[in-house]
Amino acid sequence: MTGNGSGNFYIYKIAMVASIGGFLFGYDLVIISGALPFLEQELGLTPALKGFAVSSAILGAISGPLVGLWCADRLGRRKTMMLASFFFMISAVGSGLASGIWDFGLWRFVGGLGIGLAMMSSPIYIAELAPPQMRGVLVNVNQLSNVIGINLAVIAGYFFSFDGWGWRWMMFSEGVPVVFLIMGLLVIPESPRWLVAQQREGEALKILEKINGRRRAEQELQEIQAGLRQEVGGHFRELFQPGIKTAFIIGTILMIFSQINGVNMMLLYAPTIMAEAGVNMGSSAILSSIPVYFIIFICTLLAFPLIKKFSRRGLLLASVSLMALGHLVMAVNLQQGWPPMYTLIPMFIGTGAFTLGFAPLSWIIVSEIFPTRIRSKALAVVCFFLYLSSFLIAQFFPVITDHFTRNFGNASGVYLLFAAICTACVWFSWKKVPETKGLSLEEIGSFWRKNGTKDGFAKNNLLERI
Known part of the structure; x- marks a missing residue:
């Protein structure tokens, strides 16, 4: 093939x-x-x-x-x-x-x-x-x-x-x-990189051939083997080695930001938010959230060409910046008491921007920045913090919203807080998140082993520094 x-x-x-x-x-x-x-x-x-x-x-x-x-x-x-x-x-x-x-x-x-x-x-x-x-x-x-x-x-x-x-x-x-x-x-089939790590190179080669053809498959197999030889045994302590530790911190913080930025709360509590704003679009409360869910479906389709055309970091920065804008518009909306249907505008901005960039890119980046032997362990720990932060924000969002509503007459302060979190995420992504588009997993892993402790790496394509 x-x-x-x-x-x-x-x-x-x-x-x-x-x-x-x-x-x-x-x-x-x-x-x-x-x-x-x-x-x-x-x-x-x-x-x-x-x-x-x-x-x-x-x-x-x-x-x-x-x-x-x-x-x-x-x-x-x-x-x-x-x-x-x-x-x-x-x-x-x-x-x-x-x-x-x-x-x-x-x-x-x-x-x-x-x-x-x-x-x-x-x-x-x-x-x-x-x-x-x-x-x-x-x-x-x-x-x-x-x-x-x-x-x-x-x-x-x-x-x-x-x-x-x-x-x-x-x-x-x-x-x-x-x-x-x-x-x-x-x-x-099983992952060819996992198979190589288990010394099952013959099975891995057959799978790689179906994807890339014989010549490229043999070359990729050699790259995977070379990459694994440079890695240690895949123990937890490797997460805290120079270079890998930097990747681990970046992945963890990025995934926590993906949960605490407030847009997930717009999705999880969409029926409640719109019902409290006076929007009623059907006999069932869940139907009132259909416009928002439809928007994220359309934006997910649009994300495919955007991810293919633009850099990881550029799309990430634009996405989170627009999310911050959506929260600011929601805060003004609640503060000024705009008509109920206006609530959909900031929800469309926030959820649309999130789905176009941050939502897919957070998973793309953390799935590719770790070396093969440590990848599953790193992802497991990162996902632990992801779901823990998701649990905490889901539990405390109604409490925080109620606090602002009782003390200030509306929940605009909640969205100002989320806008600040998104702004912090923009700064973090600009300063720390590396560009990995177009690189093999072995090239990315090699970068962390050789140059991961250097300052300023985020602004460059990793390939330029290998």
Whole structure:
């Protein structure tokens, strides 16, 4: 096969299967919003227990990367995604049959484990199979699947919005895409870089040939072997070695910024935000969020050519700057008491900018900046902090909003705070985040080993400093 036509088609098929984990993450995030009113009524939930029903999955997602530490290195990337799919299936059935909030929360926790495993292993897997020139676009397939999952969950939530077993069918519905994920994982290959690390070069070469053709496959295999020989044993202590420590700090801070910037709260609490502003677009509260979810779907599609055309850092800086602008407009909107429909304007700016740049680029960057032997461990720790920050911001957003509303008459101060966080993220990205577009994973790993401790590296393409 060649590295262009059939090889590209082959890698796109693999990326689509691997990205079903992202689909399930988005689907799970929104389907609970549709089920919550019915859960509250049937199980008699207090506000605290409502929070538990939502956050139990996030707690599982925090634990998922810790489980994945061993799985991704010992079992492989593909088998780790398979394990995640089984957790998803158990969660779908268990939560749908739950008789009380505590067993419901337990099964949601199990599903969260699957989320943590899938969102850690899928980007690694895609990045390790993708040719350098396709890596950014292919990792963004995971983001597209996530957004598709969000939009389909809105439809499913509305379709099953009836008393009785309605919320249970919402939970059961998550099992349908899991079946497709399991079937797809049975036929896609393992990561060639993981195979080489396990001294299974023959299997790795066959996979690389299907992607790039024989000549390029042999060359890439040699590059992978050379890169692994320069690396140590892949122990945790390597995360704190000069160079690798810099990459680890960058990845961790970038992913924390991706959760605390406020735009995720616009997505998670979109129905609530618009309902409080007086926007009502349907008999079901979740339907009022359709315009926002539709915008992020369109922007995810637009992100593909943008990622291909522009540099990682340039697109990241533009994206976060526009997010800050969206928060400022929201603050002015709330302060001035503009008409309810005006609330959609800053939400479109913020969520659109986030989806065009920061959302996919954060995953692209952290999936490619670590050397092969340490990549899964680094991603596991980074994802732990990602979900921990996601849990904390989701828990405290309503509290902070209530504080500003009670003391200042509106929640504009919350969005000024988010604008400040986005501004800090712009500064951090400009000063510290390196440009990695078009480089092989081995070239990036070599940079950290040789030059990672030098100041000023972020402003240059890494290849120029190797």
